Amino acid sequence: MKGMIVLVLLVFGFIQQSFAQKPTDTELWTGVGMKLKVTDKLGLSLSQQFRFNDTISSLGSANTDLGLKIKATNFLSFKATYRYSVKPTKKNKSRIALDANLSLKKKDFPLSFKYRLRFQETFKQNSTKRYAILRNKVELKYNASKLVDPFIAYEIYFRFNGRNEFRTSRITAGLDWRLLKSLSLTTFYRMQEDIFIKKPQRSHIIGVQLTYSIDARKK
Numbered sequence: 001m002k003g004m005i006v007l008v009l010l011v012f013g014f015i016q017q018s019f020a021q022k023p024t025d026t027e028l029w030t031g032v033g034m035k036l037k038v039t040d041k042l043g044l045s046l047s048q049q050f051r052f053n054d055t056i057s058s059l060g061s062a063n064t065d066l067g068l069k070i071k072a073t074n075f076l077s078f079k080a081t082y083r084y085s086v087k088p089t090k091k092n093k094s095r096i097a098l099d100a101n102l103s104l105k106k107k108d109f110p111l112s113f114k115y116r117l118r119f120q121e122t123f124k125q126n127s128t129k130r131y132a133i134l135r136n137k138v139e140l141k142y143n144a145s146k147l148v149d150p151f152i153a154y155e156i157y158f159r160f161n162g163r164n165e166f167r168t169s170r171i172t173a174g175l176d177w178r179l180l181k182s183l184s185l186t187t188f189y190r191m192q193e194d195i196f197i198k199k200p201q202r203s204h205i206i207g208v209q210l211t212y213s214i215d216a217r218k219k
Contacts, residue, residue: 001028015118017096017188022122023062023199023201023202024131024201024203024204024206025053025055025201025202025203025204026050026052026203026204026206027056027060027203027204027205027206028051028052028056028205028206028208029050029051029052029205029207029208029209029211030049030050030207030208030209031047031048031049031209032047032048032051032209032210032211032212033045033046033047033048033052033156033209033210034046034047034211034212034213034214035064035211035213035214036110036213036214037213037214037215037216037217038216039216039217040071040217041067041070041071041072041187042068042069042070042071043066043067043068043070043071044066044068044069045065045066045067046064046065046066046067046082046170047063047064047065047066047067047209047211048062048063048064048065048131049062049209050063050064050065054204054218056112058088058089059088060087060088060089060093061086061087061094062084062085062086063085063086063214064082064083064084064085065082066081066082066083066084067079067080067081067082067122068080068081068104069145069189075100075102075103075104076100076102076103077101077103078098078099078100078101079097079098079099080096080097080098080099081095081097081099081100082094082095082096082097082133083095083096083097088169089102091124091125091126091127092124092125093122093123093124093125094122094123095120095121095122095123096118096120096121096124097119097120098118098120099117099118100116100117100118101114101116102114102115102116103108103173106212109145109197110142111140111141111142111143112140112143112144113137113138113139113140113143114137114138114139114140114141114168115138115139116135116136116139117134117135117136117137118134118135119132119133119134119135120132120135120139121133121135121212127198130161131159132160132161132163132169133154133157133158133159133160134157134158134160135155135157135158136155136156136158137153137154137155137170138153138154138155139151139152139153139154140152142149146169146178147176147177148175148176148177149174149175149176150173150174150176151172151173151174151175152171152172152173152174153170153171153172153173153178154169154170154171154172155169155170155172156168156169156170157169165196166196167197168192168193168194168195168198169187169192169193169195170188170190170191170192171187171190171191172188172191172205173188173189173190174186174187174188174189174190175187175188179187181200181216182212182213182214183210183211183212183213184210184213185209185210185211186206186207186208186209186211186213187207187208188205188206188207189201189204189205189206191203191204192205198202
């Protein structure tokens with residue numbers, strides 16, 4: 001029994017030391033977006049996000065996203081998104097992403113479950129380099145009140161292009177705020193870190209996203 005306790009303490013100490021050795025950064029992700037519901041099955045979205053890194057001291061990227069969402073059933077939807085990223089210190093990037101979204105919610109039950117499978121391919125400007133990533137994300141959300149819904153999510157990245165390895169993981173905890181009928185706010189904390197590479201890095205991310213929704217369906 002004593003040997004087991006010592007072993008657990010050694011393992012815990014090793015994990016803690018490994019975490020401490022990882023280079024870390026604090027980032028701020030902030031932005032605004034608009035969602036347009038065209039029909040019961042079709043929706044459009046546009047968003048602009050700014051990501052600040054180096055302990056929130058410099059602009060890492062400015063991302064513009066344009067999306068098209070198709071609702072197949074009450075619980076299944078598909079989305080295509082194009083992103084253009086302006087990076088002040090690096091080459092600009094373009095990204096195409098395809099999502100399959102599964103949403104499960106029972107009537108009069110406050111807890112809901114979401115799963116997102118995303119395939120994305122990124123292209124560097126003035127370069128032939130590109131890389132493809134498969135992302136799996138699960139999320140649990142709790143309907144706490146008419147004002148706010150807390151949520152927690154986990155996501156893992158798998159990179160292709162000959163490497164075929166898991167590269168990044170994300171743990172996110174946040175709040176979805178309903179400010180007005182057409183105005184919502186998402187605030188979150190996210191820990192993102194590299195995995196299974198020689199020089200992993202970790203980021204502590206604070207996020208604030210304001211979204212305005214428009215319903216253009218015929219009444």
